Amino acid sequence: NLQESESENKLDGETASDSESKSEFGGSPPVPTSDDTPEVLNRALSNLSSRWKNWWVRGILTLAMITFFFIIIYLGPMVLMTIVMCVQIKCFHEIITIGYNVYHSYDLPWFRTLSWYFLLCVNYFFYGETVTDYFFTLVQREEPLRILSKYHRFISFALYLTGFCMFVLSLVKKHYRLQFYMFGWTHVTLLIVVTQSHLIIHNLFEGMIWFIVPISCVICNDIMAYMFGFFFGRTPLIKLSPKKTWEGFIGGFFATVLFGLLLSYVMSGYRCFTCPVEFNNDTNSFTVDCEPSELFQLQEYNIPLVLQSVVGWKTVRMYPFQIHSIALSTFASLIGPFGGFFASGFKRAFKIKTAEYNPFCFALHFANTIPGHGGIMDRFDCQYLMATFVNVYIASFIRGPNPSKLIQQFLTLRPDQQLHIFNTLKAHLVDKGMLGSLEDA
Amino acid sequence: EVDLEERLGELDLRSDLDVPDVPPPIDSTPEIFKRALSGLSARWKNWWIRGILTLAMISVFFLIIYLGSFMLMLLVLSIQVKCFHEIITIGYRVYHSYDLPWFRSLSWYFLLCVNYFFYGETVADYFATFVQRREQLQFLIRYHRFISFALYLTGFCMFVLSLVKKHYRLQFYMFAWTHVTLLITVTQSHLVIQNLFEGMIWFLVPISSVICNDITAYIFGFFFGRTPLIKLSPKKTWEGFIGGFFSTVVFGFIFSYFLAQHQYFVCPVEYNSETNRFVTECEPSELFQIKKYSVPPLLQPVLGWETVNMYPFQMHSIALSTFASLIGPFGGFFASGFKRAFKIKDFADTIPGHGGIMDRFDCQYLMATFVHVYITSFIRGPNPSKLLKQLLILQPEQQLSVYKTLKSHLVEKGILQPSLR
Numbered sequence A: 001n002l003q004e005s006e007s008e009n010k011l012d013g014e015t016a017s018d019s020e021s022k023s024e025f026g027g028s029p030p031v032p033t034s035d036d037t038p039e040v041l042n043r044a045l046s047n048l049s050s051r052w053k054n055w056w057v058r059g060i061l062t063l064a065m066i067t068f069f070f071i072i073i074y075l076g077p078m079v080l081m082t083i084v085m086c087v088q089i090k091c092f093h094e095i096i097t098i099g100y101n102v103y104h105s106y107d108l109p110w111f112r113t114l115s116w117y118f119l120l121c122v123n124y125f126f127y128g129e130t131v132t133d134y135f136f137t138l139v140q141r142e143e144p145l146r147i148l149s150k151y152h153r154f155i156s157f158a159l160y161l162t163g164f165c166m167f168v169l170s171l172v173k174k175h176y177r178l179q180f181y182m183f184g185w186t187h188v189t190l191l192i193v194v195t196q197s198h199l200i201i202h203n204l205f206e207g208m209i210w211f212i213v214p215i216s217c218v219i220c221n222d223i224m225a226y227m228f229g230f231f232f233g234r235t236p237l238i239k240l241s242p243k244k245t246w247e248g249f250i251g252g253f254f255a256t257v258l259f260g261l262l263l264s265y266v267m268s269g270y271r272c273f274t275c276p277v278e279f280n281n282d283t284n285s286f287t288v289d290c291e292p293s294e295l296f297q298l299q300e301y302n303i304p305l306v307l308q309s310v311v312g313w314k315t316v317r318m319y320p321f322q323i324h325s326i327a328l329s330t331f332a333s334l335i336g337p338f339g340g341f342f343a344s345g346f347k348r349a350f351k352i353k354t355a356e357y358n359p360f361c362f363a364l365h366f367a368n369t370i371p372g373h374g375g376i377m378d379r380f381d382c383q384y385l386m387a388t389f390v391n392v393y394i395a396s397f398i399r400g401p402n403p404s405k406l407i408q409q410f411l412t413l414r415p416d417q418q419l420h421i422f423n424t425l426k427a428h429l430v431d432k433g434m435l436g437s438l439e440d441a
Numbered sequence B: 001e002v003d004l005e006e007r008l009g010e011l012d013l014r015s016d017l018d019v020p021d022v023p024p025p026i027d028s029t030p031e032i033f034k035r036a037l038s039g040l041s042a043r044w045k046n047w048w049i050r051g052i053l054t055l056a057m058i059s060v061f062f063l064i065i066y067l068g069s070f071m072l073m074l075l076v077l078s079i080q081v082k083c084f085h086e087i088i089t090i091g092y093r094v095y096h097s098y099d100l101p102w103f104r105s106l107s108w109y110f111l112l113c114v115n116y117f118f119y120g121e122t123v124a125d126y127f128a129t130f131v132q133r134r135e136q137l138q139f140l141i142r143y144h145r146f147i148s149f150a151l152y153l154t155g156f157c158m159f160v161l162s163l164v165k166k167h168y169r170l171q172f173y174m175f176a177w178t179h180v181t182l183l184i185t186v187t188q189s190h191l192v193i194q195n196l197f198e199g200m201i202w203f204l205v206p207i208s209s210v211i212c213n214d215i216t217a218y219i220f221g222f223f224f225g226r227t228p229l230i231k232l233s234p235k236k237t238w239e240g241f242i243g244g245f246f247s248t249v250v251f252g253f254i255f256s257y258f259l260a261q262h263q264y265f266v267c268p269v270e271y272n273s274e275t276n277r278f279v280t281e282c283e284p285s286e287l288f289q290i291k292k293y294s295v296p297p298l299l300q301p302v303l304g305w306e307t308v309n310m311y312p313f314q315m316h317s318i319a320l321s322t323f324a325s326l327i328g329p330f331g332g333f334f335a336s337g338f339k340r341a342f343k344i345k346d347f348a349d350t351i352p353g354h355g356g357i358m359d360r361f362d363c364q365y366l367m368a369t370f371v372h373v374y375i376t377s378f379i380r381g382p383n384p385s386k387l388l389k390q391l392l393i394l395q396p397e398q399q400l401s402v403y404k405t406l407k408s409h410l411v412e413k414g415i416l417q418p419s420l421r
Helices: A002-008 A016-020 A039-044 A050-075 A077-103 A111-134 A136-141 A143-150 A152-169 A176-206 A209-232 A246-267 A305-311 A320-334 A336-349 A376-398 A403-411 A415-432 B004-013 B031-036 B042-067 B069-095 B103-126 B128-132 B135-142 B144-161 B168-198 B200-224 B238-259 B312-326 B328-341 B357-361 B364-379 B384-393 B396-413
Strands: A236-238 A241-245 A278-280 A285-287 A299-302 A315-318 B228-230 B233-237 B270-272 B277-279 B291-294 B307-310
Touching: A050 A077, A050 A209, A077 A111, A077 A176, A111 A143, A111 A152, A111 A176, A143 A152, A152 B328, A152 B364, A176 A209, A176 A376, A176 B168, A176 B328, A209 A241, A209 A246, A209 A320, A209 A336, A209 A376, A236 A246, A241 A246, A241 A336, A246 A320, A315 A320, A320 A336, A320 A376, A336 A376, A336 B144, A336 B168, A376 B144, A403 B384, A403 B396, A415 B384, A415 B396, B042 B069, B042 B200, B069 B103, B069 B168, B069 B200, B103 B144, B103 B168, B135 B144, B168 B200, B168 B364, B200 B233, B200 B238, B200 B312, B200 B328, B200 B364, B228 B238, B233 B238, B233 B328, B238 B312, B307 B312, B312 B328, B312 B364, B328 B364, B384 B396
Parallel strands: none
Antiparallel strands: A236 A241, A278 A285, A299 A315, B228 B233, B270 B277, B291 B307
């Protein structure tokens, strides 16, 4: 994606198919659409050739963004949640704007209002579900929250229905098709943008490490694939993105797995990253404090005989989480790029010039304000599938169901059902030897 | 050779008027009808055909109900597949995309994936005892979300790999069209099946209310219709709307009274592992036990009674009928707008005189979701067997702490006597 931005920032009038035939090495150096590089940088780098200047500019700004990322992490989960929320809104706004541009539908009555209304509804639904799950005790304490939470699905559905009926009433003769297109466009955008951002927040609540490691792996894969492609790239990977090469792909894969292992090792040592985020009733704030689960406790692993000669050790001390990080990095390197190809196809399909566009993104949209970087933000379109994968992975292999949620559900059952479940659970625990046959206090 | 992208670009920008009409579907009325009705004028002939086929469909419906819940599930599934097929075919016609590589296979593949996901989530809970016995099924259930996601991802990657230069926009359109269709048809049909498992009455009463509303609104409109209701459907009138509302509420009320008496309709569907079939046998919940209600003083002179024996469920049926009459038609308007937008008269010509399956079910769109949300909010608690399954997956220490919490709760409520052993 780094490479694509250079070719996409072309002189107007060239189509995507034209840009495919030029390559960075063979053709003339790409002309940036407007040179916004600050004067400071211009002077400092004035004696380098333009290609290396571009490289340096990007490098510096990459570091700036990574630093920004670390600052936000330091500020804590609440700030992260807010950032994810803002990014979601900005992405939604951008995709909807693309829809307007494609369909010339600025003048459609009601439509902008309706799109924002649907965004609000869907967010209300998801936030309500999240809040009910994680802030159970807080919700039970406050009377209005309790009612809102008890009838939450009904309220959300009623809100959505209102929007639906408003849409039907707003249909205007001669514009039906356009309105249906925009309705479909809005819903698909909501499906992608809002669900992804809520899955990210769920991952975050599981422990900041589940938020940081996947995102970093995707970023690392992008950078590594670019570098390997830059130095060793020869065989093209896919017609859709002609700059990607097999060498970059494979090199990026191995580099990302290694990076994931190292990053997980460093992070697993700190409670603030590995503990689930909880809401403390007494202090009314978020806390990350717990006994680290066995995933984050060092264990001895035997090295398979094959590798023993290579590495020279018989056993190694690792965190079990590092094994999981291999799965996450593998996904980021192998499947993540498909999200990028999807976005490339989307941009080609709608003939969007990169500088304005930032789909499926989870970062702020700098567009032309970062010189030469219009494309670097596109790196985040690989995050598209990553968030869902991490969430599914956690639900399937790591976390069991949430005990407090189960208790909450239990309390709404009928007494005879409660008794039946209680007795079954008791029999199960006795079976396992966790409970003596005598009743304990 | 015209570039497809150019053509599509024009298609987007042209107003509705410029798009050519799709030719009307062929008249598929069977010969036998034509001969029998040859003596009548065209309008009455249409009426008779519609009437006969309405009765035919209602009879098929009753037959399936008689055959039981499993057949009903199959029926819902086949309707879902047919609706999906109809909407996708419209997409092909609109975008002239029959020749797109892979696309038909991909659409059906996505349909399969999403169905697999939903069936695994909902139906698997009900077959818990059946599943416990078989090892392979256990594995599938435990990692169900992961497997579904992997299947979906495969389809996604196939889509990306199938993108062909010059056809990008078309392919993205069809991708989005497929997903929106899945969202509408598949989720609705699974909600219908979940309602069905709650008790056949939760399946029958809503669907019949929508059908009744459709028929009575038409009849009232036919005889008394004067003021048009909405520009989108010029045939609908306020008289039909209001008349349909009242008749549907009365119909729902009476129909529920009859259904609530039979265990067959009222009990949740369960799978009996010994006999390997579905059974509907239980102690009817208090919703389905007759209670005495005092008639409000206003209505006493009208009705002449002071108290009345009713099932509590009948109160709920009023809510369901109200929704069917007031909001259900919006689903119909949505479908009318959709047909106008894409210049089609009917979704398909599967049923003579009635159009396609989608035409019959367009008002049901919202009903199934409403009933499901209504049940989860006001009637049913969470599913006990699912809760138990989740409890058994917890870590042992978590199970112990949950056990202790539950025990103290039950003792507090007096449901469990503190043991003295």
